[in-house]
Amino acid sequence: MSTILKVENATMQFGGVVAVDNLNLEVNEGEIVALIGPNGAGKTTAFNVITGVYQPTNGAVYFQGERIVENHPQGKLKKLYKGEHAGEYTHVLAPTPDHITKLGMARTFQNIRLWKSQTVFDNVLIAMHCRTHANFLAASFRFNRKEEREQRDRVAGLLETVGLYDVRNELATSLPYGKQRRLEIARALATAPRLLLLDEPAAGMNPQETQELTAFIGEIRDSFHMTVFLIEHHMDLVMDISDRIYVLDFGKLIAQGTPEEIQNNKRVIDAYLGVAEDA
Numbered sequence: 001m002s003t004i005l006k007v008e009n010a011t012m013q014f015g016g017v018v019a020v021d022n023l024n025l026e027v028n029e030g031e032i033v034a035l036i037g038p039n040g041a042g043k044t045t046a047f048n049v050i051t052g053v054y055q056p057t058n059g060a061v062y063f064q065g066e067r068i069v070e071n072h073p074q075g076k077l078k079k080l081y082k083g084e085h086a087g088e089y090t091h092v093l094a095p096t097p098d099h100i101t102k103l104g105m106a107r108t109f110q111n112i113r114l115w116k117s118q119t120v121f122d123n124v125l126i127a128m129h130c131r132t133h134a135n136f137l138a139a140s141f142r143f144n145r146k147e148e149r150e151q152r153d154r155v156a157g158l159l160e161t162v163g164l165y166d167v168r169n170e171l172a173t174s175l176p177y178g179k180q181r182r183l184e185i186a187r188a189l190a191t192a193p194r195l196l197l198l199d200e201p202a203a204g205m206n207p208q209e210t211q212e213l214t215a216f217i218g219e220i221r222d223s224f225h226m227t228v229f230l231i232e233h234h235m236d237l238v239m240d241i242s243d244r245i246y247v248l249d250f251g252k253l254i255a256q257g258t259p260e261e262i263q264n265n266k267r268v269i270d271a272y273l274g275v276a277e278d279a
């Protein structure tokens with residue numbers, strides 16, 4: 001199995017708070033991997049480092065073998081292949097979250113971020129445009145009819161897959177919470193990612209919605225051949241679908257293993273599972 005994501009010695013410090021402390025982890029292609037831990041453990045911060053939202057205080061992130069994030073203040077190091085300085089390294093600007101999305105990584109947010117005044121359909125369509133064109137506004141002028149029709153078909157197909165086709169013309173914010181979370185996932189999928197990062201996809205869901213989401217995440221992996229890396233507090237979901245689990249506490253990795261290993265790990269039980277509401 002090949003490694004799709006590698007986080008190497010990543011540290012993220014905010015003033016005196018070390019939110020992520022020398023984190024090392026790997027996610028392999030086709031896996032569903034979970035990142036769990038108590039509130040404030042640094043899970044979302046880790047995702048923010050991975051997706052280029054924050055430049056880490058130290059360490060690096062590799063995606064599909066490419067070093068996409070690192071701590072150098074001038075950007076990331078790039079090897080020169082041509083010219084008189086061939087073989088030397090220079091600094092190029094670190095990729096922005098948009099660039100990282102284009103490389104094939106997409107995410108959802110802990111706090112739902114939908115375009116509130118847009119329909120379900122347009123939320124996905126706009127996300128798809130962002131992937132195919134550098135600049136959405138410029139894109140809307142250059143768009144030709146055929147391209148537009150193809151994209152609309154793809155959006156419709158995607159909405160069908162995620163079970164939102166029937167509500168495609170409703171305003172995003174008029175949907176019940178569980179469906180808004182699905183729409184967020186559909187929007188991430190519209191960018192055709194290889195790796196999907198989900199930050200608490202089941203937050204605010206009732207047990208039935210959580211169960212449906214669990215099945216849905218498994219389907220996404222299987223039907224899109226995607227890799228999923230998710231943060232979640234619903235332990236039923238985590239233990240059900242994860243191939244492997246990483247556990248963070250106060251920014252530090254305290255355990256990693258299969259769901260069974262994690263459930264029986266005393267350090268994890270003491271730090272988290274023993275106190276999690278639904279463990």
Ligand SMILES: Nc1ncnc2c1ncn2[C@@H]1O[C@H](COP(=O)(O)OP(=O)(O)OP(=O)(O)O)[C@@H](O)[C@H]1O
Nearest residue numbers: 014017019037038039040041042043044045046110
């Ligand atoms: N932009 C920021 N500026 C300052 N401190 C921050 C920032 N982002 C996160 N932190 C701090 O970093 C620590 C980790 O926060 P983070 O949001 O990553 O935790 P989490 O594991 O995602 O928690 P939760 O389960 O509640 O979502 C917390 O102490 C938080 O207050």
Ligand SMILES: [Mg+2]
Nearest residue numbers: 043044045110
């Ligand atoms: Mg969080």
